[in-house]
Amino acid sequence: MNIINIAxxxxxxxxxxxxxxxxxxxxxxxxxxxxxxxxxNTFTTSLPVDDIDVLYKDTTMGExxxxxxxxxxKSGLHFKKVTGFIDGEKEVKQGNYDGYVxxxxxxxxxxxxxxxxxxGTILEGMLSSFVDQYNIASEIIKVAPERLESAFTHENSxxxxxxxxxxxxxxxxxxxxxxxxxxxxxxxxxxxxxxSLITSERVRRTAERLIASPVRKSEIxxxxxxxxxxxxxxxxxxxxxxSKLIFKANWGEHPGLVFLVLLTEVVFAVSLGIGVSFLTxxxxxxxxxxxxxxxxxxxxxxxxxxxxxxxxxxxxxxxLSPLTWMNTALIKIIYANDFAAAIPALTINLxxxxxxxxxxxxxxxxxxxx
Amino acid sequence: MNVLEIKNLTKKFADFIAVDNMSLSxxxxxxxxxxxxxxxxxxxxxxxxxxxxxxxxxxxxxxGKNSTKHSRFAKMNIGMVPQDLAIYEDMTAYENVKFFxxxxxxxxxxxxxxxxxxxxxxxxxxxxxSYPKSFSGGMKRRLNIACAIAHRPKxxxxxxxxxxxxxxxxxxxxxxxxxxxxxxCTIIYTSHYMEEVEEICSHIAIIDHGKxxxxxxxxxxxxxxxxxxxxxxxxxxxxxxxxxxLKSINGVEAISVDENMIKINSDTGVNNLNKIIEHLMSCQxxxxxxxxxAPNLETVFLTLTGRNxxxx
Numbered sequence: 209m210n211i212i213n214i215a216x217x218x219x220x221x222x223x224x225x226x227x228x229x230x231x232x233x234x235x236x237x238x239x240x241x242x243x244x245x246x247x248x249n250t251f252t253t254s255l256p257v258d259d260i261d262v263l264y265k266d267t268t269m270g271e272x273x274x275x276x277x278x279x280x281x282k283s284g285l286h287f288k289k290v291t292g293f294i295d296g297e298k299e300v301k302q303g304n305y306d307g308y309v310x311x312x313x314x315x316x317x318x319x320x321x322x323x324x325x326x327x328g329t330i331l332e333g334m335l336s337s338f339v340d341q342y343n344i345a346s347e348i349i350k351v352a353p354e355r356l357e358s359a360f361t362h363e364n365s366x367x368x369x370x371x372x373x374x375x376x377x378x379x380x381x382x383x384x385x386x387x388x389x390x391x392x393x394x395x396x397x398x399x400x401x402x403x404s405l406i407t408s409e410r411v412r413r414t415a416e417r418l419i420a421s422p423v424r425k426s427e428i429x430x431x432x433x434x435x436x437x438x439x440x441x442x443x444x445x446x447x448x449x450x451s452k453l454i455f456k457a458n459w460g461e462h463p464g465l466v467f468l469v470l471l472t473e474v475v476f477a478v479s480l481g482i483g484v485s486f487l488t489x490x491x492x493x494x495x496x497x498x499x500x501x502x503x504x505x506x507x508x509x510x511x512x513x514x515x516x517x518x519x520x521x522x523x524x525x526x527x528l529s530p531l532t533w534m535n536t537a538l539i540k541i542i543y544a545n546d547f548a549a550a551i552p553a554l555t556i557n558l559x560x561x562x563x564x565x566x567x568x569x570x571x572x573x574x575x576x577x578x
Numbered sequence: 579m580n581v582l583e584i585k586n587l588t589k590k591f592a593d594f595i596a597v598d599n600m601s602l603s604x605x606x607x608x609x610x611x612x613x614x615x616x617x618x619x620x621x622x623x624x625x626x627x628x629x630x631x632x633x634x635x636x637x638x639x640x641x642g643k644n645s646t647k648h649s650r651f652a653k654m655n656i657g658m659v660p661q662d663l664a665i666y667e668d669m670t671a672y673e674n675v676k677f678f679x680x681x682x683x684x685x686x687x688x689x690x691x692x693x694x695x696x697x698x699x700x701x702x703x704x705x706x707x708s709y710p711k712s713f714s715g716g717m718k719r720r721l722n723i724a725c726a727i728a729h730r731p732k733x734x735x736x737x738x739x740x741x742x743x744x745x746x747x748x749x750x751x752x753x754x755x756x757x758x759x760x761x762x763c764t765i766i767y768t769s770h771y772m773e774e775v776e777e778i779c780s781h782i783a784i785i786d787h788g789k790x791x792x793x794x795x796x797x798x799x800x801x802x803x804x805x806x807x808x809x810x811x812x813x814x815x816x817x818x819x820x821x822x823x824l825k826s827i828n829g830v831e832a833i834s835v836d837e838n839m840i841k842i843n844s845d846t847g848v849n850n851l852n853k854i855i856e857h858l859m860s861c862q863x864x865x866x867x868x869x870x871x872a873p874n875l876e877t878v879f880l881t882l883t884g885r886n887x888x889x890x
Contacts, residue, residue, distance in 0.1 A: 213680050221668045413662040417725065421681035422630045422653040576631055 210423045211431040218405075219436025219442075228401060232443040236394040237450055243390070243512070244383035250514060251382040259284045260327045264309040273311045276338045282317070285334070307331045315339070358507045362432025380458065380543060386515060387457030388542070391447055392534040393511040395473045396502050398440040403494035405432045406578055409493070415578035425572055433478060433565075440474045443525065460542030469550050472557035473534055475565075483564025486571035505529040530556070579642070581733050581764040582627065587636035589622050589788075596622040598788035599636070604733075604766060604781070611779030612768040619788035620768050621661070624735050626656045627766070631734060656683060657677075657731035657763075661738040663722050665710050669764050671697060673704040675724050682729035685845060696728035700754060716747025723754065727763075734758060735766045739773060740774050752778055772876045782875070786883045796875065803873040803881055806831055809842045810871055811850065814864035816840055820857075829851050832880050843877055 222228055264287050266273050266421065277287045288305075290296050297319050300568055306327040308319040315532040318327030318335055341360075358485035360431050380388070406429075409415040419429055445467070482499075485494045509531025518526045526532050533553045540549035572578070582604040589597040597619045604610045604754075614620040624629040627638055629649060636682075638645040638652075645652035684692055686846045697703045700720035710718055711770055716777050721741060726734060736755065740748045755778055775782060776796060783793040785823075792799055816838050824833050827831050829848025834841045840858075842852060858865060 210681055213677070217669070217677050221666065224668055296661075388663075390879040412666065413660055413664040415666040416625075416628075416630055416660045416662075416665060417658060418681070419630050420653060420656065421679050422650045422683070449719065477709060 210427045214375060214423075214428060214431025215438065216499055218432060219439050222401070222435070222439040223442075228439075229443075232394060232395070232440070232540055233446055233450075236447050239388045240383065240386045240451055240455060240457070242459075247386075247513065248382040251385060253417070257316060257395045258327075259286055260287050260331060261288070261289050261304075261307045262300055262307045262309060262331060263288050263294070264304045264311065265290045265296060266311040268311055268313055270469075272342060273338075277360055280296045281336060283334075285331070308558055309335065315458065319573060349563075368483060369549065374577040379529045380539060383451075383455050384458040385539075387448075387455060387459070388509045388538050389509070389531065391444060391451070391470065391534050392473060392531050392538070393502070393506045394447065395440065395470060395482075396477050396505060396531065398436070398474060398477040399481035399484070399498045399502065400495065401440075402433075402436050402478040403498055405436055405482055405485070406572075407485050407494070409578055411525040419577050425578065426427035426569075429569070430571055433482065436482075441471060444470055444474065458542060460545075462541060462545070462547070465550055466538060469534070469553050471538055472554050472561075473530070474559040476530065477567070479561035479564035483567045486568045487556040505531050508532065530560070533557075580604060580639070581608075581641055581684060581833070582610075582766070583639040583640075583642075584623075584635045585810065587623065587626060587638065588634050589619075589626060589631060590634050596788055597626070600614070600785075600790055600792055601636075601784045602783055602793065606732075606764055607759070609755065609765045609779045609780050611775040612766060612784040613772070613775060613875070614768075614785035615883065616761065618883075619651075620622055620735060620785050624766065624768065624786075627849040628656055628735055629653055638752055639772070643809060649747075652731070654778050655732040657726035658776050659723050659726045659734065659736040659739050661741065661768075663718050665718065667709065669700050670707050670745070671708055671713075671721050673720060673726050674710070679728035680723045684729060692728045692730070694884070696724040699727065699757070700724045701750065703806070704817060705807055714744075714747070714784070716743040716750070719747060719751060720754075723751065727758065731763065733764050737752060737768050737872065738770065739767075740769065740771065740863060748774075752886055772879065774874075778877045782878060784882055792883050797831060799875065799878050803878050805846055806843050806873060806877065806881060808871040808873060808877055809844060809854065810842045810869045811842065811858065811865060812867040813838055813856070816863070818861050818863055820861060824854065824857060827857065830854070836878050843873075843880060845864045 230375055258487075262285060263278070264273075280287065280356060289310075290308075290343055296310070297304075299305050300308045305323065306320065306325075309331075310317040310319075315438050316339060318332060345356060345360070371390060380525070406415075409418060412495055419425070448467070448470075452459050481494070481498060486499050488494050488497065507527035508515070508526045510526075511531055515526055533556055537549045537553035540546035580603045584600055584602050587600045588595065600619075600623060603818060611663065612620045612624070613668075623632065626633050627640075627645075628646065630653065640648075640655055643651055666677070671679065675696050676689060679689055679692055681771055694706075697706050700723050701716065702720055702724060703781045705713070705717065710721060713721065719741075725740060739755075740751050743751075752774060755765060755767065766777065767779055779796070781793075781795055782799055784799070785791070792802060793826075806827040814833050819835055819840055821833050821835070821879070824830060824842065827850050827851040829845040830842055831845060832843040842854065844854075855865065855868075
């Protein structure tokens with residue numbers, strides 16, 4: 209009963225503390241809004257392509273290229289025949305056209321301004337396709353001209369390569385992403401308040417009164433930790449609900465598992481805070497250490513900007529961030545229904561928490577008073 | 579019956595012996611005064627009685643039971659009023675008392691009654707919904723006491739409960755201490771204010787260097803000092819007083835100056851009053867009154883320890 213008494217007192221005073229509420233509730237919500245809105249372009253997976261304007265010169269006698277032009281027009285490619293003294297190559301260089309095509313009996317030559325531009329690549333791909341079909345037709349005519357029509361009938365023009373996205377429409381948008389990473393970051397910040405769970409009692413001198421009462425040190429410790437866990441979890445729940453309902457952030461179809469993973473991070477953060485407070489001797493020590501740890505974890509864990517495919521030493525550092533494990537696990541659960549991804553995050557969080565709690569318990573047992 | 583009994587108690591901090599083989603007993607119904615300068619060992623002793631510190635040696639008995647073996651029983655019967663305010667600023671007066679009383683197993687209606695009773699006792703019933711941050715120093719001290727008495731302990735330990743408060747609040751607290759005693763509580767009281775201890779304590783122990791150097795009633799302690807007398811000389815201005823020169827006069831044991839009052843402790847066997855007056859006159863100090871007093875507790879303390887109680 210004393211444990212619940214102490215925990216309840218902690219929860220009550222946490223929710224009365226305006227600074228705690230602002231930090232745990234308003235701060236992540238504002239950060240989600242700002243980063244989710246400001247960096248939305250970073251998360252766009254489609255690229256808009258405008259109409260493609262092409263100059264061409266056809267010196268052949270055939271009408272095949274003309275057919276190609278009329279079909280290509282349907283896809284937004286606009287061909288204009290070079291007339292008079294217009295220099296096609298120069299026009300492309302000056303950026304007036306996206307490409308210049310010269311069609312001769314020897315073949316097709318394409319001039320584009322930038323070989324890696326999207327417009328140039330599209331144009332090159334379409335012309336290659338046209339040339340391939342032309343060559344096939346030429347070969348068929350040589351050996352079996354009667355089969356030409358059947359070879360190119362509509363029924364046979366099936367797609368031999370079907371391109372399908374492995375995760376169709378299953379990539380987080382900017383708000384979805386920042387809802388996850390800011391939530392995991394703010395949980396880690398919970399270590400700050402946890403670091404003062406016991407030290408604040410010493411500073412306020414209430415530790416003496418607690419120890420003078422017929423309550424075991426273990427009960428005080430468990431009560432304090434429990435209160436902090438509940439307070440932090442409630443704050444996180446409110447942040448998640450807000451981001452889901454107001455920002456329409458995607459938290460997936462398995463909220464139970466997602467929240468369970470987040471809960472283990474809360475346990476880790478609270479244990480980290482209380483553990484560091486026992487390991488350091490100065491009152492400012494825990495704040496400095498935890499602030500540094502959280503900031504670095506946030507930076508390398510992708511809380512401020514998304515880190516794609518890190519390599520070498522950078523990958524090693526990002527892998528050390530608890531937020532990397534958390535964010536990876538949550539994104540896999542939410543966007544790939546990969547439940548197994550929860551296991552490493554759960555294991556690391558709980559193992560870390562266990563270590564810090566053991567350190568705290570041993571220190572507390574050795575200490576006179578709290 | 580003894581509410582508290584200490585046998586050969588010792589506490590060391592590294593090489594420093596804070597409490598040195600101390601033994602004492604406090605009978606039921608006493609207001610027991612603990613006198614000692616800073617670092618004398620009284621707070622360490624009190625903290626060991628309250629269970630805040632572990633002793634290196636010796637035993638403490640609360641109501642006849644060993645406090646180490648029966649820790650819960652001992653703590654249930656002790657109310658601790660720490661020297662520093664031990665209250666939560668972010669909880670109301672009612673919530674503060676309720677929280678601490680709840681740790682002693684009180685629940686429901688009984689808990690509520692005890693909380694109200696404690697707040698009424700310290701005169702804060704009208705402020706039960708207020709937060710301590712809006713309280714004066716005296717009110718905070720009273721709340722500090724309320725948090726220690728709601729569970730009706732048999733033994734209340736008050737460590738400097740009147741530090742830094744106005745005279746009105748001090749009187750209120752001293753009256754409360756007497757009332758608690760009349761209600762059957764045994765009280766251990768420490769203070770830097772000798773007059774407080776002299777006023778309310780029925781039994782006093784003087785501690786120095788971790789040892790009890792004198793113990794007894796006020797009269798018993800004063801009777802220790804038979805060879806000195808106190809001479810209090812009020813002057814217009816004590817700014818020019820030459821303490822060293824006064825001390826050099828034959829028979830003068832100790833001198834303290836309190837505003838315009840020069841307090842001289844002197845050997846009863848030496849007639850040196852004329853020389854003292856001559857010296858003050860030579861310093862062109864205008865004497866307004868002169869009183870010869872019997873030794874008080876301060877004199878006893880000064881004589882036994884060689885320093886004032888408020889010396890740092």
